[in-house]
Amino acid sequence: MQESSAVTDAWLRFCDGVTHGRVDRFDDIVSKEATSIVGTAPGEVVTDRAGMRFGFETEGVTLTSRRAVGFEEGSLGWVTDEPRFGFPDGTGMDCRVTAVLRKEGPAWRLVHAHFSVGVPDDEVVSLQQRWSSAR
Template sequence: MLEMLEAMKTGDADVATAGLSEDLTTAIGTDAEEWWEGYDTSAKAFRAQLEVSGGLPIEMTDVRGYENDGMGWFEARGSVAVEGAAPAVVRMTGVLRREPDAWRVIQVHASAGIPNAELGMEGLPI
């Protein structure tokens, strides 16, 4: 997962998409429209975004991974800093599977933290 995150940061679409399993179910990004189902759709979207952006300005500082019997999962926290905008908190979770030659992502979800108050849920304990 660390290799895939670094590839997304540097814009290396080949390495980023190589980290996806052909059995990928869903990749969910931070934008409300970023809901891609299946390997072909997800890989195409990853590749297009990396080619246009030249790399995503992400810095994941807290990445943890776990595995059990050929399945793995991860959680990551960091920030995205687009030029001209304040850095935003980014969180990711995902599921990986050990395939014959590498660990590959079969589901991934990224989100940008939004304060509860912005969602009309003021006063909830955190």
């Protein structure tokens, strides 16, 4: 395993693609065999390409990398980051992400990404109790 600027750069292309609506570059950035993108909301798991492409198509959505570090071993790569996810209304949230990439020919392409938001455990317990009582 070694640190990889190529994997980091591929992640930065993903962030740029989302931020600038680069639908034309989607297939160059996301593997045709991508498995899933897991968001921060309960049940937010996207497993189809149309859903994955939606992030590139939504005007005003931004994904700004702040601490991306990539690694690779053979044809597999992964990156961790703490990006800022911006919403069309100008609000946003700080989040964390771990993403898996695969080398396909000369390019690294996204296969899976999991976004999360750091919340203290006691607050998560309280939120989940509220959510379950609301059902």
